[in-house]
Amino acid sequence: MADTHPSAQAGPSEGLLTRVSDTLWRRPTLLLLILLTPPALWLGIIYLGSLFALLLQSFFSIDHFTGLINHEITLATYAELFTPANFDIIRRTVGMATIVTLASAVIAFPIAYYAARYAKGAWRAIFYLGIMMPLWSSYLVKVYAWKLILAKEGILTWIFEWLHLTWLLDAYLALPVIGGNSLSVSPTGTFLVFVYVWLPYMVLPIQAALERVPGSMLEASGDLGATPAQTFRHVLLPLALPGVIAGSIFTFSLTLGDYIIPQIIGTSRLFIGQAVYQHQGIAGNIPLAAAFAVVPIVIMGVYLWIAKRMGAFDAL
Amino acid sequence: MHSDRASLKLKIAAAAGLLFLHLPIALIFVYAFTTEEKSFQWPPPGYTLKWFAATWNRPDVWEAMALSLKVAAISTLLAMILGTLCAAAVSRTKFFGRESISLLVILPIALPGVVTGIALRSAFSIAEVPFSTWTIVLGHATFCVVIVYNNAVARFRRTSGSLIEASMDLGANLFQTLRHVILPNIATALVVGGMLAFALSFDEVIVTTFTAGQQQTLPIWMLEELVRPRERPVTNVVAMVVVLVTLLPILGAYYLTRGTEAVAGQGK
């Protein structure tokens, strides 16, 4: 390879490229290796390596007197997850993820159905952008916008006043568990913002699934005597289900891992993400933070396994 | 019942859903002009442009903005290289472990961001890597790869496999084929993937808080303001600017892919 022909008309670089090209044609595996090595190394070392580091950290423990990490393999940190306070965090997060997912599915369905079945031409583009723009808008700005809406002096309070329904809002906020000082510091506020922020992730897969349902199929159902409600229940819903499940993977996973929304809009009770953040930051307890982070991985692993068995991945 | 016209109930439900998605963002634009400094009072007592000037003169905002742009630019470049290579390998050949590679690419966005964040944080802690621009880039490039990869794979799939063979058949070696056939055919997909990756990186906060240390990207600056508000009007203006900056690449990506198919980058 080194002794290129300097006198050749084509020039040495041209000849070199052709020779490299010849070699790659003769050894397609070499070409594959060249293509794959950089991304495989990057993801393999940086990402998988980090996940491994995370797993490793979760088997370390922290010395509560010195605050130093004890690099001996132990299950003690995992045991800490099951103390009442910590287990409460896990239960609260999973509960929130569940109702956020359900609510997203209910709100997303009409949008997705309309976009998939009725939106044509320019309206189609508008619908598409209408879903994509909020999806891609800044996450923090969206959270911030809700801070403005839910604040005690914000727009929602103003609307209730204007409708002379302040008493209703007050009564709602007085309720235990879901109420609070104002909506922006109540679990209801956290729930609303979660639904808002993850909703597009639910719309898109449902829309994709519904777009594969031919209109004639719904007509056939009506033709066979089904009422619209029966058609929805027996034809549309089963066909859209893979899309709903695919969307729920996003909403569920994103809610499990979020720590910013409950921190900005919500009560002082922690979610898993916040626990991870606080333990690694202020407390410096990386092992416990790591163990907390393993919880969503395990939950999502189980969830994905079930979803896969229900055939949800065709709609992704 | 299932004619080509939607029922009124469905129309209302769909419209209400879309409004629910858009009104809060629109609200940001109103608040950027409010005269009220201390609270989120609605309706705003008056309107002013002075906060734009105030924001303009804030060096901390400029610094955060510069860091965000720098990180997004480098991460996008890395993600475009890695994602394209990976897409080319996966879509052109069948090989052992092909499925695992696709899974590996998708994993960083399939798992919650806090997992990716704490994983990188653990690794930096174990390897004793000090925080720097590069630790942020490591994280961003990792989850941006999938955006470029998705777009490139979709394009490779729609491009007839025999184009490359045809080019070589007509006398072009691999590099000539790359230049004259492959690149022109995947260019828009790469640009779209790059734009979306840029928007994603510019806006990212969840992973970044774990990899930034004391540095402030624009989202981290905003997060600080949200948790411990100092000057709300400035935050309002920055929020508006962030919305505009992220929307430009999205609209560009849409413009380039309209008429083909959905922007293959759902999931942040």
Add this chain to the structure above:
Amino acid sequence: MPAVSFDHVSRHFGAVKAVDDVILDIAEGEFFAMLGPSGSGKTTCLRLIAGFERPTGGDIRIFGAPVADLPPYKRQVNTVFQDYALFPHLNVRDNVAYGLMIAGRGKRERHAEAEAALEMVRLGGYGSRKPSELSGGQRQRVALARALVNKPRVLLLDEPLGALDLKLREQMQEELKTLQRQLGITFVFVTHDQGEALSMADRVAVFNDGKIIQVGSPEDIYFRPEVPFVADFVGSSNVLPEALVARLTGETCPAAIRPERLRLAPEGPLKARVTGLSFLGLSTRVSFDAEGTRLTALLPQDVARPREGDEVALTWAPEDLHLMRASERAGQQVGQRVGA
């Protein structure tokens, strides 16, 4: 010296023997067809000549030179692809001029040559259109011009007419044949359509399971199949099983007889029951069950037609019963399955 020669060439994909020990010589200037069902290895053979696949065994030569180490861009062959593979980002002229551009020819020169090639395929003036603006037949001709403009010594065509409708296909068959005579280039043509192979080619190779079953002129293949597979696949001959042939002639091998050569007679060597009739216009197709073997006859319209369920006798001229003595050698078995 043959234009292309295969010497014990194999291409195995793991356990799948796509091409298995093929020996073949294609003469210079020949219009050669590779015929077979899908998955029979004919396309892989074409790809081996083009250089898109490399043999796992054996030796391929093009005009005497071994090509094992030559990538596609160094071979003097060009291909017309099944899906035409026109570059979507280039207009028709630049598509045709692509090979010349790569070869480093000047812009004016290559555009002039491309225009001439387009004239040859009767697409003069279409140069500035995009491939997506052309019909299937036009694309096919652009693909042809793009390959021929490079003056290959062998032109490879992979099911080039497969995507066209019937009328266009017949017209293109004529055009291709004329073009090949004019240019004198060796054409190697892959198809699963026996009619296409028989009408265009000077010689036909019939493929099955990665092997060449029979090579010969269209007449050889049609009238003198060596094995039941060829008789069955090429033009739906009746195949008489070995036991029946033994009783009729005393020979121990299967035999083929063309449907148009079977006749009805009051008395004959073979008794049969009519199981179905279809009117085809010029003739009537009659299906029989002859002692457990399904047979088909094509009867001219002036002959009295039997009715379904009739017991009849079948007869034929002795020279029309073609004995397939080679079938033990090839080991092909199609058995009782007769007709397409």
